[in-house]
Amino acid sequence: MENVIIIGTGCAGYTAAIYSARANFSPLLLSGNMPGGQLTTTTEVENFPGFPNGIMGPELMMNMQTQAEKFGARIEYTLVSSVKKTAAGHFEVISEDGTVREARSVIVATGASPRHLGLPNEKSLIGRGLTSCATCDGAFYRNVPVCVIGGGDSACEEAGFLTKFASTVYLIHRRDSLRASKIMADRALANPKIKPVWNSTVCEYLTDEKGEMRAVMLENLVTGEKTELDLKCVFVAIGHVPNGAFLGDLVDTDENGYILQTKGTRTKTEGLFAAGDVADHVYRQAITAAGQGCAAALEAERYLAELGVH
Ligand code: NAP
Numbered sequence: 001m002e003n004v005i006i007i008g009t010g011c012a013g014y015t016a017a018i019y020s021a022r023a024n025f026s027p028l029l030l031s032g033n034m035p036g037g038q039l040t041t042t043t044e045v046e047n048f049p050g051f052p053n054g055i056m057g058p059e060l061m062m063n064m065q066t067q068a069e070k071f072g073a074r075i076e077y078t079l080v081s082s083v084k085k086t087a088a089g090h091f092e093v094i095s096e097d098g099t100v101r102e103a104r105s106v107i108v109a110t111g112a113s114p115r116h117l118g119l120p121n122e123k124s125l126i127g128r129g130l131t132s133c134a135t136c137d138g139a140f141y142r143n144v145p146v147c148v149i150g151g152g153d154s155a156c157e158e159a160g161f162l163t164k165f166a167s168t169v170y171l172i173h174r175r176d177s178l179r180a181s182k183i184m185a186d187r188a189l190a191n192p193k194i195k196p197v198w199n200s201t202v203c204e205y206l207t208d209e210k211g212e213m214r215a216v217m218l219e220n221l222v223t224g225e226k227t228e229l230d231l232k233c234v235f236v237a238i239g240h241v242p243n244g245a246f247l248g249d250l251v252d253t254d255e256n257g258y259i260l261q262t263k264g265t266r267t268k269t270e271g272l273f274a275a276g277d278v279a280d281h282v283y284r285q286a287i288t289a290a291g292q293g294c295a296a297a298l299e300a301e302r303y304l305a306e307l308g309v310h
Contacts, residue, residue, distance in 0.1 A: 008109035010037020012276025014064035015293030021071035036061035112240035112277040129213025134158035150237035156180040156188035163193040265296040
């Protein structure tokens, strides 16, 4: 029986692991299908304290992993499909391959996944001119037009990164002003390769004879006018969906699926804690996720102490 299982290996999960390992609980981390979480798909992180010159997202996550393992955290690469609380009061954490791991406490730090528009042929176009990760796929689209959909920090960051490769980066946003923070918005709008397309949404993906993206159909939300825009890749950056559905009734969620914390990082189920983007729809920053991971580990430690486990 594990004392602490941490589900997820983003900022929240690794920080929880560092604290829990230093409390001598030798926590078991279950990686999920994207080890390192969202920061592994980003470039330079400029706002994580302690790195005045910025740090690359993947490097930051590798550092966190090394730090957690140094103090005795263990990592297994598996995707959790459900969690159950037994009559005896402990947890069964069940992986996709059917493996059951038992634990006295569980910290859920599963983050959030990119949201899509929900257009009919969207899923089949992933990897054929549709993606949510500029860092992963941007270099495939050199000297051709591409677009980013969205108006937040992610959209601005992706658009800026893509200007290294693409001939033009259309920034398609459904309103006439960006949601992004001022520094990111100003930087994007000052970039001559980024062309904003305001008050518009993509209503159709258009493909060539090989089934690859060749254009999008834009709808102007003010005039209703529809126009075709030629491009080779669509980068969707319209926010995220929290990854908490596998917990079923063990947690309450808000209408968007974010886990509701009761006190600090506690949830409605004793011994089950939630930290980071799976529970935070307000701040959603690397540093706030790390802070919640720390809090969850400290609260799990107190919970274990109440059970007489030290
Ligand atoms: P976000 O702030 O929620 O922005 C999502 C954007 O997508 C919004 O502009 C929204 O439009 C648009 N959108 C949502 N649903 C849409 C739909 N169905 N069709 C068309 N457009 C749609 O998400 P985010 O940019 O991923 O940022 C998430 C969090 O991470 C934020 O807190 C952000 O500050 C943080 N972040 C920080 C950095 C950084 O500091 N370096 C980088 C990336 C992200 P509306 O504006 O009209 O709602």
